[in-house]
Amino acid sequence: MYRGRLNPREVVGEVVSKYGCDRGRLVQILQEIQKTFRYLPRESLEEVSEKLGVSLSEVLNVATFYHQFRLEPVGRYIIYVCFGTACYLRGASEVYEAIRRSAGLSNGRSTTEDGLLTVEKARCFGCCSLAPVAMVLSSDGSERYVHGKLTPQAGRRLVFNYRSKARE
Amino acid sequence: MLTQTSLNRILYGSRGFRIRVPISSCTLAAGAGEVYRKVIKVVEEHGVDAEVYRVGCTGLCFMDPWIELAREGLPPAIYGNVKTEQIEHIIKNYSEGDLSEATAVRFKTGSGGPPALEEVDFWRYQVRYVSRNCGLVDPESIYDYIETGGYLGLKKALYMKQEEVIEVIKTSGLRGRGGAGFPTWLKWKIAYEQKNDVKYVICNGDEGDPGAFMNRLLAESDPHRVLEGLIIAGYAVGATRGIIFVRAEKPLMADRLEKAVEDARKLGFLGKNILSSNFNFDVEVYRSAGAFVCGEETALIAAIEGRSRPRQRPPYPATHGLWGRPTVINNVETLAHVATIFQTGVEEFVKHGTEKSRGTKMFCVTGAVKRTGVYEVPIGTKIKTLVFDLAGGSIEGRKVKAVQIGGPSGGCIPAELMDLEMDYESLQSYGAIMGSGGLVVIDDSNCMVDVAKFFTSFTLAESCGKCLPCRVGMRHLSDLLERLTSGEASLEDIEVAQELGESIARSSLCALGGTAPNPILSTLRYFKDEYVEHVVNRRCPAKVCAKLVKYSVDPALCRGCTQCARVCQVGAISGSPGEVHRINYDICIKCGQCLIACPFGAIKKV
Ligand SMILES: Cc1cc2nc3c(=O)[nH]c(=O)nc-3n(C[C@H](O)[C@H](O)[C@H](O)COP(=O)(O)O)c2cc1C
Ligand code: FES
Numbered sequence: 080m081y082r083g084r085l086n087p088r089e090v091v092g093e094v095v096s097k098y099g100c101d102r103g104r105l106v107q108i109l110q111e112i113q114k115t116f117r118y119l120p121r122e123s124l125e126e127v128s129e130k131l132g133v134s135l136s137e138v139l140n141v142a143t144f145y146h147q148f149r150l151e152p153v154g155r156y157i158i159y160v161c162f163g164t165a166c167y168l169r170g171a172s173e174v175y176e177a178i179r180r181s182a183g184l185s186n187g188r189s190t191t192e193d194g195l196l197t198v199e200k201a202r203c204f205g206c207c208s209l210a211p212v213a214m215v216l217s218s219d220g221s222e223r224y225v226h227g228k229l230t231p232q233a234g235r236r237l238v239f240n241y242r243s244k245a246r247e
Numbered sequence: 248m249l250t251q252t253s254l255n256r257i258l259y260g261s262r263g264f265r266i267r268v269p270i271s272s273c274t275l276a277a278g279a280g281e282v283y284r285k286v287i288k289v290v291e292e293h294g295v296d297a298e299v300y301r302v303g304c305t306g307l308c309f310m311d312p313w314i315e316l317a318r319e320g321l322p323p324a325i326y327g328n329v330k331t332e333q334i335e336h337i338i339k340n341y342s343e344g345d346l347s348e349a350t351a352v353r354f355k356t357g358s359g360g361p362p363a364l365e366e367v368d369f370w371r372y373q374v375r376y377v378s379r380n381c382g383l384v385d386p387e388s389i390y391d392y393i394e395t396g397g398y399l400g401l402k403k404a405l406y407m408k409q410e411e412v413i414e415v416i417k418t419s420g421l422r423g424r425g426g427a428g429f430p431t432w433l434k435w436k437i438a439y440e441q442k443n444d445v446k447y448v449i450c451n452g453d454e455g456d457p458g459a460f461m462n463r464l465l466a467e468s469d470p471h472r473v474l475e476g477l478i479i480a481g482y483a484v485g486a487t488r489g490i491i492f493v494r495a496e497k498p499l500m501a502d503r504l505e506k507a508v509e510d511a512r513k514l515g516f517l518g519k520n521i522l523s524s525n526f527n528f529d530v531e532v533y534r535s536a537g538a539f540v541c542g543e544e545t546a547l548i549a550a551i552e553g554r555s556r557p558r559q560r561p562p563y564p565a566t567h568g569l570w571g572r573p574t575v576i577n578n579v580e581t582l583a584h585v586a587t588i589f590q591t592g593v594e595e596f597v598k599h600g601t602e603k604s605r606g607t608k609m610f611c612v613t614g615a616v617k618r619t620g621v622y623e624v625p626i627g628t629k630i631k632t633l634v635f636d637l638a639g640g641s642i643e644g645r646k647v648k649a650v651q652i653g654g655p656s657g658g659c660i661p662a663e664l665m666d667l668e669m670d671y672e673s674l675q676s677y678g679a680i681m682g683s684g685g686l687v688v689i690d691d692s693n694c695m696v697d698v699a700k701f702f703t704s705f706t707l708a709e710s711c712g713k714c715l716p717c718r719v720g721m722r723h724l725s726d727l728l729e730r731l732t733s734g735e736a737s738l739e740d741i742e743v744a745q746e747l748g749e750s751i752a753r754s755s756l757c758a759l760g761g762t763a764p765n766p767i768l769s770t771l772r773y774f775k776d777e778y779v780e781h782v783v784n785r786r787c788p789a790k791v792c793a794k795l796v797k798y799s800v801d802p803a804l805c806r807g808c809t810q811c812a813r814v815c816q817v818g819a820i821s822g823s824p825g826e827v828h829r830i831n832y833d834i835c836i837k838c839g840q841c842l843i844a845c846p847f848g849a850i851k852k853v
Contacts, residue, residue: 105553106536110495141553144711145536147495163457164651164687165613167701177843180814204496205460206273207611207687208308208619223498225276231843 087123090115095130102131105141109148117218118149146202154190154197155245157216158182158237163203165210170230174211175200177231181238195245196238215241253394255319257383258353264297264318266290266338269311269382271304271467272499273460277311278331285331286314289338297338303468305382306461306609306621307369309639310350315382316341322356324349325364369618372636374599376607377583378623381468386503389510392471398516400589404479405524409439412483416585419593420605425451425542425578426656426682427758428604428671431585434575437565438484441573446486449551449569449576450477452493452500453535453542456654457705459685461609461621462579466493466500469583470507474530476582478516479589481528484575489530492547498534505532543757544576546711578683580609599625604670608684612638615645615690624669631665634688645690649773651698653682655705656762658769659689659698678769680762694791695774696781700728702766706759717760720751724767731778733794734785741778745771793839796852802827804849811841811850 094111098104105127112123119142128135142148160166160175175198179185182196190197197218206212209227215237216223226237249257259265268283287299297318307313310327316338317323326337327350337348346352349361351370364370375381384391392398404412417432438446450473454462466473477489491508493501508530511517519527533551535541541550548569568574577585584606588596600606604626610633613619617639624633630650634640641647649659652669658679660667667673671681689698707721727744730736748764748771755761771778780786787795800811805827812820812828819835822828830841842850 101553103551103553106550110534110536147536161457164654164685164701165458165619168614168687168689168693168698173839173843176840180840180843202455202496203457203460204272205454205463206276207458207460207613207685208273208311209276210613212276225272227276232846 085115087112087116087120088126091123091126091130095127100131102133105131105133105138106145109138109142113148114220118152121150152190152194153218154195155218156195156241157197157199157218158241159199159201159204159214159216160234161202161204161206161210161212161214162200163207163210165207166203166212169210171211173231174213174229174234178213178234178238181235182242195242213237249395253396257391257394258317258323259319260298260300260317262296262298264295264316265300266297267300267302267315267317267382269304269313270301272463272497273308274304274311274313275499277308279312281331282312282314282329282334285334286338289335293335293338295338295342301385301387302383303381303386304464306378306464306623307382307618308620309369309618313350315353317353318342322346322352322354322360322363324352324361326350368636368639369620369622372628372632373623374607374625375623376596376599377472377580377587378465378469378609378621379587380472381464384469386468386470387506389471389507389514392469396590397471397586398475398511400586401475401478401482401516402522403589404482405522405526409483409485412479413439415588415593416483419588419596420600421581421584421588421596422604422671423578424580424584424608424684426653426680428681431577431581434565434577435480435483437563438486438573438575441566443573445488445570445572446484447569447572447574448477448481448484448486448489449547449574450489450491450579450582451542451544451547451576452491452497452504452579453547454497454579454683455494455542456656456683456685458613458651458687459611459654459683461611461684463497463500464621465583465609466579467503470503471511472583472586473579474504474507474511475516476577476585477530478511478521478528479585480575480577480582482526484573486575487528489528490551490569491530491532492535492541492551493532494535494541501532501534508532543759545757547576548574601627601668601670603672608669608681610669610684610686612686612688614651614686614688615642615647615692616640616688617642627668627670629665630660630667630669630686633669633686634665638688641688641690645692647688648691648693649689649695651679651687651689651766652685653680653765654685655702655709656680656758656765657682657685658765659695659773660769661773664773678765678772680765692789692791694732694787694789695770695777696728696731696787697789697791699767699770700725700732703728703763706763710760710763714756714760716751716754717756717763720747720755721760721763723747724751724764728767731781732787732792734781734792736782738779738782741771741775741782790852793837796837797832798830798835798837798839798842798850799853800828800830801849801851804847806847806849808846810844810846814840814844816840 128138313327315325355363421431422428564574609623622637710717712718748768807825
């Protein structure tokens with residue numbers, strides 16, 4: 080679904096005409112916009128606010144409330160490390176730190192300089208039996224992988240593998 | 248109940264030989280996709296006359312990925328933890344009648360051989376009531392569901408008056424499986440009595456408790472059962488529309504439910520004049536963008552309306568719900584129970600459970616146990632049956648210390664209280680809640696203060712910020728716990744934590760804040776000594792809290808690879824390549840990076 084250089088305003092127009100000017104569909108409209116841009120560009124939010132006649136602060140309120148929405152551009156692959164209870168107790172923090180470090184992330188950054196990988200914490204994926212778990216999504220939503228029983232070592236391998244994959 | 252012909256058709260298929268492979272989120276993550284492809288390949292290459300069959304999951308996660316071979320004349324045999332390279336061998340041996348490598352068989356036909364399911368610990372304490380079809384039928388086939396008696400419940404319900412349907416659920420004594428255990432019939436009755444031409448029923452499939460995935464498993468493995476329950480609920484209260492609320496983190500669950508809705512519509516179980524009655528009803532699957540508080544019913548309604556955040560109750564959704572209309576919200580498992588009660592009769596349901604809470608409940612046991620999985624047992628089953636008998640107890644060399652029950656709103660029950668029976672009231676009186684039924688087993692490698700800190704930061708992050716006690720109070724609790732785990736707190740702080748927790752619980756707007764202090768209150772109740780140890784001796788007995796441990800290099804394991812020295816930000820580690828490295832404690836800031844970096848496990852916490 081990812082479509083190169085698009086004008087956020089045009090895209091919003093298309094999406095809104097599909098769902099109708101219904102503020103009750105705000106979440107779905109944002110979901111659809113994110114599918115196109117992989118995140119929610121600021122202009123798109125402004126456009127949504129105008130089109131639906133909802134204040135920008137209300138749109139931002141919804142966009143920041145749900146985990147799914149991202150306000151910053153992301154890498155080609157997003158590595159979500161589960162911080163659910165089962166994963167946390169089985170060592171998710173160490174795995175997360177190892178992944179961040181080998182991806183070269185520091186100072187609160189979550190996307191690598193080369194724009195290939197994003198590393199984030201996530202909530203339970205319901206695969207707790209395989210704790211600790213990471214889910215990797217391609218940012219266009221077309222690929223999805225789950226990795227279980229991770230160790231810091233396996234986390235480092237994950238970064239290496241997805242970085243190579245992203246370069247392909 | 249199932250006739251023998253139906254059972255045989257489900258077990259062996261029309262060709263008399265069926266190989267079941269579970270395709271669900273968890274089994275896929277464990278490699279079931281490759282297994283599925285390999286089974287198809289082997290069957291084709293060797294000309295085996297077998298049907299390779301996609302099913303949901305049984306919940307025996309510890310043996311993922313598994314396959315089941317079932318040929319007429321042979322007992323259906325389950326093989327756990329299969330690797331692709333074993334498949335050819337397994338199929339060949341089974342076809343020749345050699346079942347010796349199977350983990351278990353569904354039933355025995357002779358003596359000897361692998362144990363029957365009813366003989367093995369991970370099965371025999373279970374009562375598979377709502378989960379009866381999980382791992383047995385194709386979740387994407389409505390015909391499989393009908394073969395097992397599916398939609399018979401709806402048919403029976405539609406012959407009754409609405410009041411009679413509610414009466415059936417009342418006699419069953421069914422209570423909500425989503426957390427609070429509210430009597431299902433009462434919710435329905437209130438909504439039924441509202442005079443309003445538009446009413447809604449909502450299936451709550453948000454399942455935000457980390458450590459709980461029974462709803463996902465059930466909806467991915469037997470989605471029609473949930474849908475049938477929702478249609479019956481819709482009929483009982485006089486609704487015209489149903490919504491199934493699923494979160495974005497669980498896409499396969501949403502896909503399967505969507506498919507179920509489509510197929511049910513095609514066969515006339517949804518739409519106008521369902522089964523020739525004058526009941527009109529349709530269902531939509533709603534994919535939520537994910538936030539923990541959305542599982543709470545008023546927040547869930549707000550999410551569907553495109554807002555966020557919960558609101559004060561009363562008024563309750565049963566009178567003023569979605570778009571201000573009477574709305575019933577039931578959990579996935581509750582609805583699956585409804586369908587099963589109508590299919591098999593109330594008598595079957597009330598056979599199990601306690602006086603106050605009838606029937607069975609699915610529990611997820613994860614964390615520090617040998618056999619993680621989903622187990623369905625009668626309500627009132629002892630915690631130790633779940634943790635030790637079904638899940639096999641602690642991992643080699645470890646000791647179970649506590650069980651965390653009920654997710655972030657629940658509490659920790661210490662090992663000494665494992666005799667406790669799992670029902671709504673008993674758990675509550677011991678400071679935990681049944682919640683959605685997630686049990687995370689904690690062993691001696693986990694620190695209870697750290698566990699409390701974990702949950703506090705979880706709820707703090709999930710607090711919607713609307714009410715002050717939850718927003719600000721949880722921030723203070725979180726800071727307090729940070730100080731405790733860094734050894735900077737005083738004994739007085741422990742008392743403050745207690746008081747603060749109690750007042751947040753009393754004064755918050757919704758149940759998220761109302762239950763958020765539970766993890767800290769229950770750990771304070773049973774593990775105060777661990778808190779005190781952190782304060783008085785500045786020691787973390789489980790060696791978890793980073794600031795209270797020391798890192799040291801084990802000379803026997805260190806190979807001098809210099810990895811640790813390179814990651815150390817403050818230059819506290821010295822040593823030449825090929826030589827044992829050393830940590831200078833005067834400089835070390837205890838960030839723990841060296842431990843993570845060491846490829847040989849030579850850095851230890853002491
Ligand atoms: C913070 C919070 C989260 C909740 N999460 C869920 C959930 O994920 N699933 C669920 O069924 N109920 C959840 N509940 C309970 C619901 O509000 C509601 O009571 C339930 O869905 C009613 O269904 P039942 O009567 O069938 O149990 C949650 C409640 C709170 C306060
Ligand atoms: S806690 Fe990590 S998948 Fe559930």
